[in-house]
Amino acid sequence: MTEDRLELLLHALFEEALDEAGRAELNELLLASADARARYRRATALHSALLRKAAHPSYFGAPVEASAEARLVPFRRGRWLAAAAGVALLGSAAAIFMTRPRGPVANVLEAQDVAWTEGSPSPASGRVPVATPLEFTRGFVKLGFPSGASVVLEGPCRFRLDEKEALSVIHGRASIHTPKGAQGFRIDTPGGRFVDLGTEFGLAVGNDGADPVVLTEVFKGEVEIQATPRDSTRLTVGESRALVRESGKPKLLADLDESPVALVNHAHDLPQSNGEEGNLALGKPVFSPGYCTRPHGSVFPPDNLTDGRLNDSGVPGDWSFWLAPDGEDGEFTVDLLALQTVGRIELQNTNNRGIDDRGTAAFELLGSLDNKNFFPLVTAELSRVTAAKGEAYPFQPFSFDPVELRYVKMVVSAHYRNEKRPSNHPCQGGGLNEIRIFSK
Amino acid sequence: MSAEPHNAEERIVGLIARHQPEIHRYILSLLPDRMLADDVVQETNLVLWRKAADYDPSQPFLPWAFTIALYQVKAARRDAGRDRHVFDDSLVEILAAEGREAESHGGDLEKALESCLQELPEKQRQLILARYAPGNSVQALAAERSQTPTALSLTLMRIRKALETCIERKLALP
Numbered sequence: 001m002t003e004d005r006l007e008l009l010l011h012a013l014f015e016e017a018l019d020e021a022g023r024a025e026l027n028e029l030l031l032a033s034a035d036a037r038a039r040y041r042r043a044t045a046l047h048s049a050l051l052r053k054a055a056h057p058s059y060f061g062a063p064v065e066a067s068a069e070a071r072l073v074p075f076r077r078g079r080w081l082a083a084a085a086g087v088a089l090l091g092s093a094a095a096i097f098m099t100r101p102r103g104p105v106a107n108v109l110e111a112q113d114v115a116w117t118e119g120s121p122s123p124a125s126g127r128v129p130v131a132t133p134l135e136f137t138r139g140f141v142k143l144g145f146p147s148g149a150s151v152v153l154e155g156p157c158r159f160r161l162d163e164k165e166a167l168s169v170i171h172g173r174a175s176i177h178t179p180k181g182a183q184g185f186r187i188d189t190p191g192g193r194f195v196d197l198g199t200e201f202g203l204a205v206g207n208d209g210a211d212p213v214v215l216t217e218v219f220k221g222e223v224e225i226q227a228t229p230r231d232s233t234r235l236t237v238g239e240s241r242a243l244v245r246e247s248g249k250p251k252l253l254a255d256l257d258e259s260p261v262a263l264v265n266h267a268h269d270l271p272q273s274n275g276e277e278g279n280l281a282l283g284k285p286v287f288s289p290g291y292c293t294r295p296h297g298s299v300f301p302p303d304n305l306t307d308g309r310l311n312d313s314g315v316p317g318d319w320s321f322w323l324a325p326d327g328e329d330g331e332f333t334v335d336l337l338a339l340q341t342v343g344r345i346e347l348q349n350t351n352n353r354g355i356d357d358r359g360t361a362a363f364e365l366l367g368s369l370d371n372k373n374f375f376p377l378v379t380a381e382l383s384r385v386t387a388a389k390g391e392a393y394p395f396q397p398f399s400f401d402p403v404e405l406r407y408v409k410m411v412v413s414a415h416y417r418n419e420k421r422p423s424n425h426p427c428q429g430g431g432l433n434e435i436r437i438f439s440k
Numbered sequence: 441m442s443a444e445p446h447n448a449e450e451r452i453v454g455l456i457a458r459h460q461p462e463i464h465r466y467i468l469s470l471l472p473d474r475m476l477a478d479d480v481v482q483e484t485n486l487v488l489w490r491k492a493a494d495y496d497p498s499q500p501f502l503p504w505a506f507t508i509a510l511y512q513v514k515a516a517r518r519d520a521g522r523d524r525h526v527f528d529d530s531l532v533e534i535l536a537a538e539g540r541e542a543e544s545h546g547g548d549l550e551k552a553l554e555s556c557l558q559e560l561p562e563k564q565r566q567l568i569l570a571r572y573a574p575g576n577s578v579q580a581l582a583a584e585r586s587q588t589p590t591a592l593s594l595t596l597m598r599i600r601k602a603l604e605t606c607i608e609r610k611l612a613l614p
Contacts, residue, residue: 048465
């Protein structure tokens, strides 16, 4: 009986069809019995021999010996190449290092709340397909590379694995960590190449509608930016730049929107639960009479309010928060697309990526069944965002007697501005990162 | 054709080449994921090569190679993420120790397999070899043979079982 069960489990294992429960059962059976382990070893030995035979049939069974002329080349950075070259000198021994073609390798180590785009491969774990564009609209994915380098990607994100110890990030936020020995790991973006010199750094890859705009900030160590093959710049810890194009030429800017470039709240690790459960507003359309638009992809449309992205994250051209037009308090309306009972609303304020020149100070929330006649829900104030770098911004909850409604309008009545600037500075106004709407 | 190895590196390359079957099956038994196991075999080969100078030729090669392989397996398990682990840590330790012991009195499995493959009915031999050819899925093979994937999978299980029994018989012969 157990023997048959073991056989089925081993078969599933070799066919790569063993599920979670099967794994647990196999572990239990093997731990409990030395006979089962001996059986497992015999089955694996056969599996191994068949795999090896399939990988290089012509060498199967032939005894291999090193030839007298064998000479080994020293190891360089491209160690697989060196291995292949060295072993090629060994005649029949060549096959041993080449059990299969060596391509770039990256594994999905963790994934959280990921929504893959339709048509994209969706590796929940294991190998990332090579030379294939991958895309997800929401969530976080952590990739690991053989050198020990790891990359946390934050949606929406498009990326591709083309070469060893490198990743092409076409759009999205990436946080890169390379341990000692993995120096040289690089990220290729449409704006340029970022070579890690043993460090931790962040990237936000976006665009201004026509040209790429890439923001980078070095958290530890050093990074080399190659805007063109001949033009490289080194950044050290604490430094940040925006790589933009002006008149077709790449340019590195230290300031963006009249403030130093900064990547606040970069995801060094995957965040915990996202608190979206029961949020009626997630992904719903939002309308506003206007929104802030500035150069280099600094545009902040109202759809950002219900996109599930928080903490002033995002990339140029695709930020996570809404900003009212320059100098205005602003307003917006969320359409829940159907009548809903609503009894609680949570708001996450913005401080415009740490620039601290925008955000909501006071507001009124209104409900409506038809988007014409509105009734009041809440009048209140919102605190200024004072979260330290890397900390999540707080959500402030507002509860009221549950009512039926389809539309929720927020009218900002006072905003925060940068106190160090003159009071008539144009860069100020209302803004908000996220609105969550719940039944109770 | 062969000559005395000139130095430690050459000796090691000869040993690595000769013992690929044992190294592969040892690693695969601890890490039953063919892609990961392939990576670890490669890593192990390179580490063995790099450490050529540390190897004492008066000692048997395999126990030394297995120690290094086990270390590489553990590193790969650390890197690969828990959801790719088939076995718990404690089971890996047991399998590693027993595998090392078992290998010291193993026979020529490759030769036995060749001969057992020849004993299989032609259709079965073709099927099992096709299943192991790179890129072939059970679905594709079933479609080619106008069979359901379940039926084909069951056939594969029977072929494996037949091969295992045959190999066991051949290895038991003096």
